[in-house]
Amino acid sequence: MGFLKIFLPLIFLLILSLTGGCAGDEAEENSGSSGVDGGTGVSGELVVYSSRNENFVEPLLQKFQDETGINVRALHAGGAALNRIKEEGHNVQADIFISNDIGGLEHLRLEGFLQGYNFPGIETIESRYRAEDNSWFALSARTRVLMFNKDLITEGEMPGTVWELTDPRWKDQFAITRGGNSGMIGHVSALINEWGEEKTTTWIAHIKGNAGAIMQGHGDIRRSVGAGEFKFGLVNNYYFHQQLREPQDNNVGVVYPDQGEGEMGAVINAAGVGFVKGAPHPENAKKFLEWILLPENQREFSYASLEVPINPSIEAVGEAARITDYSIQGMPLRELGDVWEDTRKFIEQSGLDLEIR
Amino acid sequence: MRRYDYHDGAANMQYNLKYKISPLYNRGTWSSIIKRLWGRLWGGNAPDPYLALLASAIGLLMAVPVLYVIWRSLFAGAERWTRLLDTRIPALMQNTLSITVATTLLSIVLGVSLAWLVYRCDLPGRHLWQWVLAIPLVIPPYVGAVAYIMLLGPTGWVRDLLGAAPVDIYSFGGVLFVLLMFKFPYVFLICGAALKRMNSSYEDTARSVGMGTWEMFWKVNFPFLRLAIGAGAILTSLCVLSEFGVIALMRYNTFTSAIYYQMESYDNISATVLSFPLIALTLLFLWLEFLSRKKQKFYQTTNNFRKTETIKLGRWKPLAFFWVGSVFLLSVLLPLSVLVYWSVFGLAGGALDSSFWGYALNSIKVAGLATLMSMLLALPVVYLKSRYPSLLSAVISKISSSGYALPGVIVALGIIFLFNQYIPWLYNTFFLVAVAYLVRFFPQTLQYGEASLNLISPRIDEAARSLGYPSRKVLFRVIIPLLRPGLLAGGALVFVSSLKELPATLLLRPPGFDTLAVRVWVEASEAVYHLAAPAALLIVLVSILPLKLMLSKY
Numbered sequence: 001m002g003f004l005k006i007f008l009p010l011i012f013l014l015i016l017s018l019t020g021g022c023a024g025d026e027a028e029e030n031s032g033s034s035g036v037d038g039g040t041g042v043s044g045e046l047v048v049y050s051s052r053n054e055n056f057v058e059p060l061l062q063k064f065q066d067e068t069g070i071n072v073r074a075l076h077a078g079g080a081a082l083n084r085i086k087e088e089g090h091n092v093q094a095d096i097f098i099s100n101d102i103g104g105l106e107h108l109r110l111e112g113f114l115q116g117y118n119f120p121g122i123e124t125i126e127s128r129y130r131a132e133d134n135s136w137f138a139l140s141a142r143t144r145v146l147m148f149n150k151d152l153i154t155e156g157e158m159p160g161t162v163w164e165l166t167d168p169r170w171k172d173q174f175a176i177t178r179g180g181n182s183g184m185i186g187h188v189s190a191l192i193n194e195w196g197e198e199k200t201t202t203w204i205a206h207i208k209g210n211a212g213a214i215m216q217g218h219g220d221i222r223r224s225v226g227a228g229e230f231k232f233g234l235v236n237n238y239y240f241h242q243q244l245r246e247p248q249d250n251n252v253g254v255v256y257p258d259q260g261e262g263e264m265g266a267v268i269n270a271a272g273v274g275f276v277k278g279a280p281h282p283e284n285a286k287k288f289l290e291w292i293l294l295p296e297n298q299r300e301f302s303y304a305s306l307e308v309p310i311n312p313s314i315e316a317v318g319e320a321a322r323i324t325d326y327s328i329q330g331m332p333l334r335e336l337g338d339v340w341e342d343t344r345k346f347i348e349q350s351g352l353d354l355e356i357r
Numbered sequence: 358m359r360r361y362d363y364h365d366g367a368a369n370m371q372y373n374l375k376y377k378i379s380p381l382y383n384r385g386t387w388s389s390i391i392k393r394l395w396g397r398l399w400g401g402n403a404p405d406p407y408l409a410l411l412a413s414a415i416g417l418l419m420a421v422p423v424l425y426v427i428w429r430s431l432f433a434g435a436e437r438w439t440r441l442l443d444t445r446i447p448a449l450m451q452n453t454l455s456i457t458v459a460t461t462l463l464s465i466v467l468g469v470s471l472a473w474l475v476y477r478c479d480l481p482g483r484h485l486w487q488w489v490l491a492i493p494l495v496i497p498p499y500v501g502a503v504a505y506i507m508l509l510g511p512t513g514w515v516r517d518l519l520g521a522a523p524v525d526i527y528s529f530g531g532v533l534f535v536l537l538m539f540k541f542p543y544v545f546l547i548c549g550a551a552l553k554r555m556n557s558s559y560e561d562t563a564r565s566v567g568m569g570t571w572e573m574f575w576k577v578n579f580p581f582l583r584l585a586i587g588a589g590a591i592l593t594s595l596c597v598l599s600e601f602g603v604i605a606l607m608r609y610n611t612f613t614s615a616i617y618y619q620m621e622s623y624d625n626i627s628a629t630v631l632s633f634p635l636i637a638l639t640l641l642f643l644w645l646e647f648l649s650r651k652k653q654k655f656y657q658t659t660n661n662f663r664k665t666e667t668i669k670l671g672r673w674k675p676l677a678f679f680w681v682g683s684v685f686l687l688s689v690l691l692p693l694s695v696l697v698y699w700s701v702f703g704l705a706g707g708a709l710d711s712s713f714w715g716y717a718l719n720s721i722k723v724a725g726l727a728t729l730m731s732m733l734l735a736l737p738v739v740y741l742k743s744r745y746p747s748l749l750s751a752v753i754s755k756i757s758s759s760g761y762a763l764p765g766v767i768v769a770l771g772i773i774f775l776f777n778q779y780i781p782w783l784y785n786t787f788f789l790v791a792v793a794y795l796v797r798f799f800p801q802t803l804q805y806g807e808a809s810l811n812l813i814s815p816r817i818d819e820a821a822r823s824l825g826y827p828s829r830k831v832l833f834r835v836i837i838p839l840l841r842p843g844l845l846a847g848g849a850l851v852f853v854s855s856l857k858e859l860p861a862t863l864l865l866r867p868p869g870f871d872t873l874a875v876r877v878w879v880e881a882s883e884a885v886y887h888l889a890a891p892a893a894l895l896i897v898l899v900s901i902l903p904l905k906l907m908l909s910k911y
Contacts, residue, residue: 047868048868049868053883054879054883055883072869073867073868073869073870074868075866075867075868075869076879080620087625087777088777088784088785090781091777091781091784093784093785093868094868178618180618213527213608215608216605216608216882217882219882219883219884220882223884348444349440349444
């Protein structure tokens with residue numbers, strides 16, 4: 001009897017947890033069938049992999065779930081999301097990939113992990129900001145900037161170009177992210193495009209030694225610059241906007257680098273959404289893609305992160321410089337996909353990809 | 358009970374293979390030969406083959422993820438190996454070894470000094486200190502790191518008070534300090550237990566030849582403690598080797614965190630290459646410990662055991678009290694106060710909403726599943742090892758423990774490989790997380806199960822069988838009820854360890870399945886302390902429950 005007393009509740013627990021797991025499977029099958037029917041009430045679930053900051057994406061997904069009744073299961077996996085989709089090619093798990101950068105989306109498309117779909121509303125996105133087959137489209141843009149702490153340095157003293165970061169006089173005074181960060185990969189791709197590999201290698205080698213800290217993500221940089229740990233940091237412009245909105249440590253300014261005559265211009269990137277090939281819940285995925293193209297949701301997508309909407313008819317956040325206000329480096333964003341793997345390897349050889357300090 | 362020599366069994370088998378099998382022509386005798394061999398292997402005390410098979414399968418199951426990682430690393434290609442050997446591995450080796458050695462050495466200093474003061478001297482409240490100083494062990498180190506970042510970090514309290522951060526917490530020193538504060542109890546507890554067991558006859562002899570307390574410590578107590586220090590040091594260093602949360606939160610980099618980042622970028626093959634040196638380091642440490650244990654033997658006669666005298670601290674008492682008190686302050690009081698403070702903030706802001714309880718439920722679900730599996734699977738392994746001691750059962754028990762010594766990231770790596778390739782329908786379910794916990798913490802149930810089964814005489818089994826019970830009935834009616842306390846104790850430890858586990862959970866969680874540990878991690882890395890604190894505090898509170906159990910272990 002003692003045996004039963006102990007093990008019965010445990011076995012009950014086991015059954016409970018297993019049926020919990022199976023409930024998910026049932027939901028999956030439901031969604032499949034309702035999708036085929038094009039049925040009335042949408043049910044089932046949508047699996048989203050996202051490489052963006054969880055706080056930017058989660059409210060939007062919650063809104064989708066509330067409005068459609070489709071249960072969203074999200075994996076906020078940072079840089080791992082893209083590679084996870086590749087690894088799961090034979091066993092597709094994700095329906096939608098929300099990417100923090102265009103390079104990743106185009107790279108997935110080129111490797112055959114995305115599927116095209118022609119859906120209403122896509123024309124609101126300029127064609128250079130979406131895939132040829134519309135398997136992905138960008139929604140919000142950002143610029144690589146130098147954010148500085150006004151207590152420690154004035155705008156006049158700040159370096160005006162990213163090349164100046166190699167100058168020994170900035171030693172230990174600024175922060176960058178590790179090279180494995182997708183923002184950094186995009187940036188280095190643009191630099192290779194502008195400078196060639198040799199000069200870019202020199203640049204990486206120098207800033208790796210010069211940087212006071214090499215951090216996991218840009219959020220760490222904005223907080224540490226805001227707190228006065230470093231004079232400035234290389235971030236995406238919306239991190240500057242976020243820091244401005246902090247209740248404290250918000251005395252920060254921004255420099256858009258390389259704006260002078262004949263200089264290359266600031267490097268931009270964009271975040272967007274892709275449709276995964278072989279998605280287990282294709283109908284729900286299509287629903288999501290159409291939904292997110294609705295103007296209010298496009299707005300939501302870029303406002304959550306304080307980025308600039310790609311769609312010019314959607315008003316930008318107050319303090320953001322419009323994409324037309326400054327000069328931009330010439331490489332088309334889509335080309336990032338071609339060079340993505342090469343840049344990643346390039347950064348890995350330089351040793352910047354893993355280093356954190 | 359008869360005692361069997363394992364090595365004899367193996368030698369017999371070799372002998373059989375060489376001289377007895379080869380001249381066989383008669384096929385009909387094969388089965389009897391196998392039966393005889395099987396019997397010899399077990400020294401005449403052979404278990405039910407099904408039991409042996411089941412236990413072997415379980416042992417193998419526990420080892421497969423790690424073996425698979427090693428296997429895959431061999432096929433990573435020369436190019437990848439040379440690239441990583443040239444660029445990554447030397448720096449990581451230096452980082453990993455320096456933090457491991459530094460933490461271990463300092464925790465020996467701290468642990469031995471505390472154990473000496475608390476267990477041997479007339480320190481006020483010494484019995485209270487004995488368990489109070491064990492509390493840091495149940496605080497997950499990453500929670501401690503979060504607390505210290507809240508306190509000393511660039512946006513922490515101290516900066517708000519002083520205007521500038523007084524120290525750089527994101528430094529080697531910072532990592533070392535946090536690791537030390539939450540790992541020293543290993544040495545402390547093990548040395549404390551050894552001091553308690555020490556017979557006063559050694560000291561009496563030392564005193565009779567005129568040694569002072571200090572000289573006696575170095576010449577008598579310290580050599581006696583070396584065994585305990587070695588055991589504590591090995592535990593500490595293995596923990597540091599596999600530590601992920603503190604390292605990553607405090608922006609340091611060791612093999613463990615590098616493997617994690619490598620897997621995050623899903624370059625799994627490179628991750629296997631990086632796992633290789635880490636596995637080698639782990640094995641090296643285990644081997645060193647084995648050597649030190651082998652060389653040292655102490656003989657205490659038990660029949661004239663007398664407790665050692667309590668040493669009078671005299672005028673050193675305030676200083677000693679201050680020392681012990683500050684360690685307690687820094688490793689328990691301060692971090693917990695910070696967590697409580699931020700939790701109050703969080704509670705006021707409604708942190709305990711439905712999603713919080715959802716995370717808690719997920720934690721319980723997956724930790725509970727792992728616990729249940731570990732208790733069920735421990736039965737055959739424990740039974741085989743304790744009732745049929747032989748080379749094979751010892752090997753099975755050792756193999757089952759392989760996931761325990763190795764870092765969680767490597768176990769997770771192996772599990773991802775295996776499930777994604779061979780069992781895709783279970784891939785991306787929370788079952789994977791539970792399997793990782795099982796592989797990681799199975800030995801805890803084994804240990805406790807074994808300990809309690811060894812207390813039950815095999816005569817009881819025999820008696821039950823002689824009464825006509827079939828062996829299955831013996832298992833359910835006799836063995837399991839008697840084994841229950843041990844299994845439950847081991848299960849409780851598995852549950853708590855699972856609740857705290859971070860790296861494997863992060864890597865294996867399916868979409869939409871966050872646990873409390875994951876939330877602590879996410880919110881802390883986003884510096885949203887009022888949301889990180891309640892989850893962290895809840896984990897600590899649950900972890901403290903089996904503290905008594907852990908104390909009885911040392």
